[in-house]
Amino acid sequence: MNESDAKKSTKFFGLSRNVIFMGAVSFLNDLSSDMIFPFIPIFLTSVLGATATFVGMVEGVADATASLLKIISGRLSDKLKVRKPFAVFGYSLSAVAKPLLAFAAAPWHVLLVRFADRVGKGARDAPRDALLSFSTEKKYVGRAFGFHRGADTLGAAFGPLIAFALLPFLGGESEGGLRNLFLLSFVASFFAILILQFSVREIKNNHDGIILPKFEFKFLGVPFIIFLAAATIFSLGKASEAFLLLRAQGVGVALVMLPIIYFVYNITFAVFSTPAGILSDKIGHRNTFMIGMLIFSGTYFLFAEAQSALAVWILFAVYGFYSAFTEGVGKAIVADLIEERWRATAYGMYNAFTGFALLPASLVFGFLWDRFGPAFSFRYGAFLGVIAFVIFAFLRIKNHQKTGF
Numbered sequence: 001m002n003e004s005d006a007k008k009s010t011k012f013f014g015l016s017r018n019v020i021f022m023g024a025v026s027f028l029n030d031l032s033s034d035m036i037f038p039f040i041p042i043f044l045t046s047v048l049g050a051t052a053t054f055v056g057m058v059e060g061v062a063d064a065t066a067s068l069l070k071i072i073s074g075r076l077s078d079k080l081k082v083r084k085p086f087a088v089f090g091y092s093l094s095a096v097a098k099p100l101l102a103f104a105a106a107p108w109h110v111l112l113v114r115f116a117d118r119v120g121k122g123a124r125d126a127p128r129d130a131l132l133s134f135s136t137e138k139k140y141v142g143r144a145f146g147f148h149r150g151a152d153t154l155g156a157a158f159g160p161l162i163a164f165a166l167l168p169f170l171g172g173e174s175e176g177g178l179r180n181l182f183l184l185s186f187v188a189s190f191f192a193i194l195i196l197q198f199s200v201r202e203i204k205n206n207h208d209g210i211i212l213p214k215f216e217f218k219f220l221g222v223p224f225i226i227f228l229a230a231a232t233i234f235s236l237g238k239a240s241e242a243f244l245l246l247r248a249q250g251v252g253v254a255l256v257m258l259p260i261i262y263f264v265y266n267i268t269f270a271v272f273s274t275p276a277g278i279l280s281d282k283i284g285h286r287n288t289f290m291i292g293m294l295i296f297s298g299t300y301f302l303f304a305e306a307q308s309a310l311a312v313w314i315l316f317a318v319y320g321f322y323s324a325f326t327e328g329v330g331k332a333i334v335a336d337l338i339e340e341r342w343r344a345t346a347y348g349m350y351n352a353f354t355g356f357a358l359l360p361a362s363l364v365f366g367f368l369w370d371r372f373g374p375a376f377s378f379r380y381g382a383f384l385g386v387i388a389f390v391i392f393a394f395l396r397i398k399n400h401q402k403t404g405f
Contacts, residue, residue, distance in 0.1 A: 013143075014137070014139075014140040014143050014144075015136075015140070015143065015144060015147055016135045016136060016144075017199070017201075018131065018132070018135035018200055018201060018203070019132060019135055019136060019144045019147060019148060020147075021195055021196070021199040021200045022128065022131070022132060022135075022148060022196075022200055023147055023148050023150075023151035023152075024151065024192075024195050025091065025192045025193075025195050025196045025200070026148060026151050026152040026155065026192075027151040027152065027154055027155040028155060028188045028189065028191050028192035028195070029091060029094070029095075029152075029155065029188070029189060029192045030152050030153070030154075030155030030156045030159060031155035031156075031158060031159045031162065031188045032095070032098065032155075032159070032185045032186070032187075032188035032189040032192070033094075033098065033117075033155075033156075033159065033185075034155065034156045034157075034158075034159025034160055034163075035159040035160070035162055035163040035166075035181065035184070035185050035188070036098060036101065036163070036181060036182055036185045037159075038160050038163070039163070039178055039181065040058075040101070040110065040114075041055050042178075043101070043104075043110070043178050044058070044107055044110055047175045047178065048104065048105075048106060048107045048110065049107070050107035050110075054107050057111075058107075058110060058111050058114050061111065061114070061115060061118075062114040062115060062117065062118040063118065063355065063358070063359060064356070064359070065115055065118040065119060065122060066118040066119075066121045066122040066125075066355065067122070067351070067352045067355035067356045068122065068352065069118075069119060069121075069122025069123055070122050070125050070126050070347075070348040070349075070351040070352045070355070071126075071345075071348040071349055071352045072122075072348070073086055073090075073122060073123045073124070073125070073126050073127055073344075073348060074126030074127065074130070074344040074345045074346070074347050074348020074349070074351075075344070075345045075348060077126060077127035077130060077344035077345075078130075078341065078342060078343070078344045078345045081204070082127075082202065083127040083128065083130050083131040083134070083202065083203070083344065084127075084131060084196075084200060084201070084202040085202075086123055086124055086126075086127035086128070087124045087127055087128045087131065087196060087200075088193070088196055088197060089120070089123055089124070090119075090120040090121060090122070090123035090124025090125070090128075091120065091124055091189070091192060091193055091196055092120070092193055093116060093117070093119060093120035093123070094116075094117045094120035094121060094189065095120075095186060095189030095190060095192070095193055096116075096186075097113050097116035097117045097120065098113070098117060098182065098185050098186065098189065099182055099183045099184075099185060099186040100113050100116075100182075101113050101179075101182040102179040102180070102182040102183045103179075125347070125348075125351050126344050126345075126347040126348035126351060127344050127347075129145075129331055129334075129344075129347040129351075130343045130344035130347055131200075131202075131203055132144055132145065132148060132331075133145075133331075133334075133335040133340075133343060134203040134340065134343075135203055139281055140281060141281065141285070141332045141335050141336070142276075142277040142278065142279075142280030142281040142285050142288070142328070142329055142332040143274065143277040143278045143280075143281055144277070144332075145277055145328035145329065145331045145332045145335075146273045146274045146275070146276050146277020146278065146280070146324070146328040146329065146332075147273070147274045147277060147328075148328060149273045149277075149324075149327045149328035149331075150269075150270045150271070150272075150273030150274050150324075150328070151270075153266055153269045153270040153273065153323075153327075154266075154267075154270040156266055157263055157266035157267050157269075157270055160259060160263075161263065163181060164259075166181065166184065167181060170184065220337075220338060220342060220345075220346055220349075221337065221338075223337050223395060223396060224334075224337045224338060224346060226391065226392075226394060226395050227333060227334075227337060227392075227395055228349065228350060228353055229391060230388045230389075230391040230392045230395065231330060231350065231353070231354050231388070232353045232354060232357050233357075233384060233387055233388040233391065234293060234296075234354075234384065234385060234388035235353075235354040235355075235357035235358055235361060236357045236360065236361045236364075236384055237296075237300075237361065237380070237381040237382070237383070237384025237385050237387075237388070238296070238358065238361055238381065238385075239361055239362050239365035239366075239377070239381060240358070240361075240362045240365075241262065241265070242362075243362070243365055243366070243369065243374075243377070244265075244303065244316070244319070245258050245261070245262060246374070247303055247306070247312065247374055247378070248261055248309070248312045248316070250374065251306055251307060251308060251309055251311070251312055252308065252309040253309045253312055253313070261312070261313060261316050262316070264313065264316050264317050264320070265316045265317070265319055265320045265323075266320070267320070268316075268317045268319075268320025268321060268324070269320040269321075269323040269324050269327075271324075272320065272321060272324035272325075273323075273324045273327065273328055275324075276288060276292075276321075276324040276325045276328070276329065277328050277329065277332070280325075280329045280332060285329050285332045285333045285336055286333060286336075286392070286395055288325055288329050289325065289326055289329045289330060289333060289392070290389060290392055290393070291325050292321075292322050292323075292324075292325030292326035292329065293326070293385055293388060293389045293392065294389065295318065295319075295321050295322040295325060296319075296322040296326070296382075296385045297381075297382040297383075297385035297386050297389070298382075299315055299318050299319050299322060300378045300379070300381045300382035300385065301378065301379065301382040302315055303315055303374075303378045304374070304375040304376075304377075304378035304379045304382070305375070330350070330354075331347065331350070334346050334347055334350050364380075365377050365380070365381065368380055
């Protein structure tokens with residue numbers, strides 16, 4: 001299917017069939033992943049005898065692998081002029097890798113599985129985002145990415161809840177129960193791959209018949225560089241949600257309630273992602289993203305000052321609005337700034353730079369937490385959010401902006 005036909009095939013609420021089915025794929029994939037992700041550290045330490053340092057290394061290797069491969073897969077996707085095969089390969093590799101955790105007999109087995117899973121993520125993300133943008137009319141780009149991110153987060157929200165509901169029937173929190181849960185995670189991933197293979201269509205964009213010259217950074221244009229710099233600085237101020245949970249516990253939220261308060265964040269994020277995307281199509285993707293940045297900085301500042309459990313419950317819900325206003329909308333901005341021929345490459349760079357920034361962000365945040373206390377750490381994050389906001393103010397976006405040659 002060519003790009004113009006795909007955009008004319010809008011069926012529901014401004015969303016093409018590709019966008020709707022890709023939302024279903026992401027929902028099922030994240031449902032599968034988050035059924036098991038919270039249990040991997042416990043499995044490593046309690047069952048396989050790994051140290052906390054090894055747990056950190058596993059996740060560091062996994063995230064770094066995914067971030068690096070996003071650049072490579074994006075560039076290859078633009079060069080080969082195909083997107084769906086990268087998505088099918090990536091989701092399939094992750095689907096096959098996750099249940100192999102059930103057979104892990106040593107910590108390094110888990111490292112290999114997580115590495116394979118993140119190779120899959122790195123291979124699929126940038127080409128998938130390009131495919132989503134090619135499948136959507138310009139006026140609905142924010143809506144499409146908001147819907148997709150919302151579906152993704154909805155899966156992440158319900159995955160742990162389903163796991164807790166199923167565990168008693170699989171053997172409880174015993175080693176056998178965890179291994180059975182790892183095996184069962186394949187079911188949702190399998191259906192995700194079926195939908196992707198048989199319901200999502202490859203899109204040929206308007207430049208696929210053109211031979212691309214050797215890539216140079218200038219082809220992405222100055223506005224994209226400004227956006228990338230601001231988004232990276234913004235990510236440097238954003239710590240892992242684990243620190244938010246620590247803050248919640250520190251002001252009196254009971255340990256048993258931490259999964260519920262995190263669910264409040266995720267469900268707010270999921271429910272408001274599509275409305276935020278719709279709003280961004282009306283008032284501008286840049287303006288909506290900047291609103292999200294202000295919500296982030298304000299929320300972090302209030303986390304620094306929070307003294308009660310009630311305040312933290314409210315802040316977790318508000319934090320969901322920040323994510324809804326930035327996650328999908330950021331990818332819509334890439335579509336605004338980058339011509340179709342370089343779009344997968346740009347998505348790869350955007351995902352990689354913001355992903356790489358999260359590792360030092362959490363390290364610095366943790367150091368400041370230990371040295372100066374949690375309030376100082378949150379003020380530091382809020383300050384970086386303000387700096388990124390100021391840089392963003394210099395970004396100017398023109399509709400159908402042309403970059404490159």
